[in-house]
Amino acid sequence: MAETTPAAPPTPVVTFDSQVTNPSGSQAPGDQYIFFAANAKPGDKWGEDPAMNLVKLTDFSVSAPLANSQLMPPEANNPAGVKVIAPGGAPVVATGLLGCNRSGDDKKYADMATFRITNPAVTSFSIWVLDSTTKVRANVNEGLAIRVNGCAPVAPCATVKTDSANEFSKFTITGASISDVFTVAVLSSDGNGAHRTLAGLTFSVIPDPSMAGKKFPVIEQQGWNDLNKNAKKDVYEDPYQPVEKRVENLLKQMTLEEKLGQLNQLVTGDRKNDQALFPLMRRGEVSSYIWGRGVPADRNQFQRIAVQESRLGIPILFGMDIIHGATTLFPIALGLSCSFDPELLERAQTVAARETRAEGVEWVFAPMCDLARDPRWGRVAETCGEDPYLSSLCNAAQVRGFQGTNPAAPDRVAACLKHYVGYSAVTGGRDYNDSEITEWTLRNAHLPSFDAGVKAGALTIMSSFNAIDGIPAAANHHAMTEILRDEWKFKGFVVSDWLAVEQLVNWGYAKDKADAARLAINAGNDMDMKSEAYVPNLAAEIKAGRVSLATVDEAVRRVLRVKFQVGLFERPYVDESAYKAAQKKPEDIALARECVTKSTVLLKNTGILPLSKELKKIALIGPVGDDHREILGCWTGRTSWSKPTLASALKEALPTDATLTVVKGCAINTVPTTKTLQDGKIVPDESVPPTDADLKIDEAVAAAKDADVVIMAVGETKGFTGENASRAFLTLTGNQQALFDAVAATGKPVVTIVFSGRPLALPEVWEKSAAVFYAWQPGGEAGSGLADLLLGNVAPSARLSMSVPRHVGQVPIYYNYYNTGRPRSGQYRDMKDMDAKFWFGYGLTYTTFEYSPVKITPAANGKSAEATVTITNTGKREGIEVPQLYIRQLVCHEGARPKQELRGFKRVKLQPGEKADLSFPLTGDVLGYIDRKGNPRVDAGDYEIWIAPSAHAGTPAAFNLTPRD
Numbered sequence: 001m002a003e004t005t006p007a008a009p010p011t012p013v014v015t016f017d018s019q020v021t022n023p024s025g026s027q028a029p030g031d032q033y034i035f036f037a038a039n040a041k042p043g044d045k046w047g048e049d050p051a052m053n054l055v056k057l058t059d060f061s062v063s064a065p066l067a068n069s070q071l072m073p074p075e076a077n078n079p080a081g082v083k084v085i086a087p088g089g090a091p092v093v094a095t096g097l098l099g100c101n102r103s104g105d106d107k108k109y110a111d112m113a114t115f116r117i118t119n120p121a122v123t124s125f126s127i128w129v130l131d132s133t134t135k136v137r138a139n140v141n142e143g144l145a146i147r148v149n150g151c152a153p154v155a156p157c158a159t160v161k162t163d164s165a166n167e168f169s170k171f172t173i174t175g176a177s178i179s180d181v182f183t184v185a186v187l188s189s190d191g192n193g194a195h196r197t198l199a200g201l202t203f204s205v206i207p208d209p210s211m212a213g214k215k216f217p218v219i220e221q222q223g224w225n226d227l228n229k230n231a232k233k234d235v236y237e238d239p240y241q242p243v244e245k246r247v248e249n250l251l252k253q254m255t256l257e258e259k260l261g262q263l264n265q266l267v268t269g270d271r272k273n274d275q276a277l278f279p280l281m282r283r284g285e286v287s288s289y290i291w292g293r294g295v296p297a298d299r300n301q302f303q304r305i306a307v308q309e310s311r312l313g314i315p316i317l318f319g320m321d322i323i324h325g326a327t328t329l330f331p332i333a334l335g336l337s338c339s340f341d342p343e344l345l346e347r348a349q350t351v352a353a354r355e356t357r358a359e360g361v362e363w364v365f366a367p368m369c370d371l372a373r374d375p376r377w378g379r380v381a382e383t384c385g386e387d388p389y390l391s392s393l394c395n396a397a398q399v400r401g402f403q404g405t406n407p408a409a410p411d412r413v414a415a416c417l418k419h420y421v422g423y424s425a426v427t428g429g430r431d432y433n434d435s436e437i438t439e440w441t442l443r444n445a446h447l448p449s450f451d452a453g454v455k456a457g458a459l460t461i462m463s464s465f466n467a468i469d470g471i472p473a474a475a476n477h478h479a480m481t482e483i484l485r486d487e488w489k490f491k492g493f494v495v496s497d498w499l500a501v502e503q504l505v506n507w508g509y510a511k512d513k514a515d516a517a518r519l520a521i522n523a524g525n526d527m528d529m530k531s532e533a534y535v536p537n538l539a540a541e542i543k544a545g546r547v548s549l550a551t552v553d554e555a556v557r558r559v560l561r562v563k564f565q566v567g568l569f570e571r572p573y574v575d576e577s578a579y580k581a582a583q584k585k586p587e588d589i590a591l592a593r594e595c596v597t598k599s600t601v602l603l604k605n606t607g608i609l610p611l612s613k614e615l616k617k618i619a620l621i622g623p624v625g626d627d628h629r630e631i632l633g634c635w636t637g638r639t640s641w642s643k644p645t646l647a648s649a650l651k652e653a654l655p656t657d658a659t660l661t662v663v664k665g666c667a668i669n670t671v672p673t674t675k676t677l678q679d680g681k682i683v684p685d686e687s688v689p690p691t692d693a694d695l696k697i698d699e700a701v702a703a704a705k706d707a708d709v710v711i712m713a714v715g716e717t718k719g720f721t722g723e724n725a726s727r728a729f730l731t732l733t734g735n736q737q738a739l740f741d742a743v744a745a746t747g748k749p750v751v752t753i754v755f756s757g758r759p760l761a762l763p764e765v766w767e768k769s770a771a772v773f774y775a776w777q778p779g780g781e782a783g784s785g786l787a788d789l790l791l792g793n794v795a796p797s798a799r800l801s802m803s804v805p806r807h808v809g810q811v812p813i814y815y816n817y818y819n820t821g822r823p824r825s826g827q828y829r830d831m832k833d834m835d836a837k838f839w840f841g842y843g844l845t846y847t848t849f850e851y852s853p854v855k856i857t858p859a860a861n862g863k864s865a866e867a868t869v870t871i872t873n874t875g876k877r878e879g880i881e882v883p884q885l886y887i888r889q890l891v892c893h894e895g896a897r898p899k900q901e902l903r904g905f906k907r908v909k910l911q912p913g914e915k916a917d918l919s920f921p922l923t924g925d926v927l928g929y930i931d932r933k934g935n936p937r938v939d940a941g942d943y944e945i946w947i948a949p950s951a952h953a954g955t956p957a958a959f960n961l962t963p964r965d
């Protein structure tokens with residue numbers, strides 16, 4: 001995550017020269033003119049016609065369609081087309097119709113054409129606009145303007161008005177950069193007029209010495225790209241050659257500097273620094289960017305420099321944190337995993353992949369395979385919960401969603417399993433800490449989800465921030481080489497986490513950046529994210545014999561392989577015009593809504609839910625009720641504000657005769673009041689009341705008293721979740737507890753919806769609410785999905801993927817703990833109940849189910865043994881039950897095994913009274929474990945088998961696995 005907020009780039013200055021003249025009259029030798037064509041569309045490249053013989057003719061391009069414009073048929077004297085006047089060439093003849101608009105009589109600007117500079121060396125230029133309106137109809141045009149970067153054509157935007165007609169107006173733009181977008185806008189006041197405007201463009205190039213006299217050869221050939229510009233099809237340029245051959249062919253052509261460049265990932269965001277990056281790209285020193293910017297045209301511009309202007313034309317790989325959605329925002333992974341429906345995660349990430357790739361990002365830093373056992377750690381939100389089996393299935397599904405069967409497809413991206421490994425076990429739940437993990441726990445708890453991701457074909461992995469056994473992850477040879485490459489045969493590349501290579505120095509594990517670079521690459525960390533430790537140091541390390549060239553070659557191979565696999569060598573550029581259509585389609589919104597209904601866990605229901613139609617007066621109380629941001633979650637992709645809120649969606653969903661009163665009651669968080677203890681620790685200071693401008697508990701109480709039912713929308717602020725957001729308290733943030741207590745004291749039935757990125761310990765909420773939904777951070781469709789559940793249009797079916805503790809003092813807490821030598825001892829003296837409040841797997845719905853005892857059918861005739869249960873819907877409505885298969889191996893000499901381990905589950909829909917017999921095979925996979933050397937093993941012997949509605953529920957059946965089985 002970026003550590004600094006990039007400064008906003010300065011806005012270019014636009015001035016208008018009122019002394020309008022025809023530009024042909026003022027044409028200076030060396031000027032170049034481009035005229036917009038009536039049929040201009042995004043992606044059009046002008047001037048690439050070699051016949052034009054200009055120095056560089058791709059300096060401007062159209063990046064948006066002619067919005068609000070209606071193209072005019074060409075006239076006899078204005079045939080549509082583009083005319084470029086070569087330096088010192090013939091006088092300008094305007095031959096293109098830019099467009100016309102029908103902007104109505106409400107005096108508004110209509111955009112005629114949008115363009116941007118595509119040559120970083122161009123920082124000032126002039127634009128000539130011919131207002132030809134009066135040719136068609138008098139008195140309709142009021143002015144012309146240049147809009148800069150999407151501003152409205154009024155102050156503070158650069159806007160210049162001219163009453164000229166049939167004349168060229170000249171705007172001069174200075175301080176421009178390639179990221180700026182300029183729009184020619186026309187202001188008109190006559191709704192009937194067909195306004196025609198011609199625009200011509202002239203610019204002057206401020207010379208870039210490194211580009212002097214350069215000609216750009218045509219890269220695109222029939223079916224391949226001449227990336228090294230040698231006019232012949234090299235093996236690496238030939239899409240029909242196998243990837244491995246292409247990698248080797250390219251590797252052979254690379255200098256050491258170019259090789260190290262392929263291991264270097266930088267970050268952009270700060271446009272001011274763009275110019276500084278271009279020479280690096282030209283030298284082939286940048287392999288990848290973390291691309292938080294979003295603008296496909298910008299991205300193409302960067303790519304153009306790498307492809308067109310570097311020696312070998314190796315395309316840049318653009319990566320981004322797309323965690324639970326890009327434009328369409330889904331529930332956080334912790335929520336989605338509560339669906340116990342891996343296919344749902346696959347579908348969600350399929351949408352995210354399409355939206356992301358359309359933007360020109362072909363690599364996402366997801367899924368997160370860390371195991372969530374400690375809710376103090378803010379990043380549990382990004383995980384698929386505490387269980388290795390569920391997490392493995394959900395993460396493999398996410399990989400399939402991102403990558404599909406062909407990650408090169410225009411709607412797929414490369415996945416990145418993170419954070420490798422043991423990041424979630426940080427001491428005290430404090431982010432970035434060390435993790436004490438034994439090999440046994442590593443193999444059986446933390447690694448399986450990564451293993452599953454690798455088996456699903458994930459192309460990349462990110463090493464983590466934590467240390468294990470004193471060794472920080474970016475230098476962990478055991479994890480990255482012995483396990484990942486030697487045992488698992490992983491062929492993709494490992495990227496470090498943000499600055500993690502450099503931070504080996506902070507850990508006290510490396511002496512300086514050069515030492516850090518050596519340790520990381522030798523351990524198997526191929527790409528350096530942001531530290532810039534490899535490029536300046538590894539050549540000297542190789543020279544000194546501390547790093548071998550073979551090690552660097554291997555790392556480069558892995559990076560190139562992925563670039564080939566995502567199709568970058570064939571399609572280095574993204575189609576800018578396709579971006580919009582790939583975002584948030586109606587079916588994506590429907591899927592996001594479905595995800596909310598399948599991720600929200602019903603923890604308690606005294607019978608108030610689903611809400612009866614008789615309840616006419618509903619009060620929605622709490623800071624999340626009408627909030628546009630908190631519902632979205634900790635990684636908000638490209639969407640930071642949700643139009644629908646719970647309040648707006650409920651209003652729409654409720655019967656017309658019902659009333660909804662919305663009261664915020666208090667802020668989701670207050671400015672944290674802290675005090676510093678003697679040992680330097682900073683802790684919340686309860687003695688100082690936090691300030692809260694929204695605090696209106698009386699108003700909330702009054703609304704509650706007047707209501708038939710209260711819905712409370714409370715939780716923790718999203719700012720307390722995700723990275724660098726550990727918590728010492730698992731409480732509601734700000735004054736929400738006081739708000740809840742006061743509302744609950746009215747005696748009105750309260751349905752509480754908890755919005756949170758982690759399980760919170762909320763004893764009063766559990767006790768005093770008539771019903772509780774745990775909604776996590778549900779994303780953009782929170783409102784509609786929750787309305788579906790509240791009103792019973794959809795019945796809840798989610799199950800906790802992470803146990804909810806009674807108190808923070810219990811954590812880390814997870815269902816698959818050991819029996820220990822003294823199972824009944826070791827209790828807390830000051831806390832009666834050792835159990836979690838709600839265990840993993842728990843969740844209710846609007847009907848009830850009954851489970852028969854588990855029946856074991858022994859193995860016979862080559863068929864494995866099976867565990868079977870009969871489940872009956874004993875309630876009054878259709879429902880989905882999620883039976884879970886748990887196993888326990890009673891004796892294991894390799895190492896004691898947990899008291900219960902999930903090894904299967906199903907989602908079954910049953911009508912009232914309907915029964916289903918459900919069987920789970922008891923194969924080696926189901927019963928086995930991983931030994932300390934990484935081998936899967938299954939032991940003959942005694943097991944216990946449960947099929948139950950949650951962990952620590954139901955009665956086990958005994959099962960003996962004989963060697964024959």
Ligand code: BGC
Binds near residue numbers: 002418497723
């Ligand atoms: C986070 C990663 C993330 C990376 C890039 C790091 O700080 O730990 O999860 O992918 O930044 O944004």
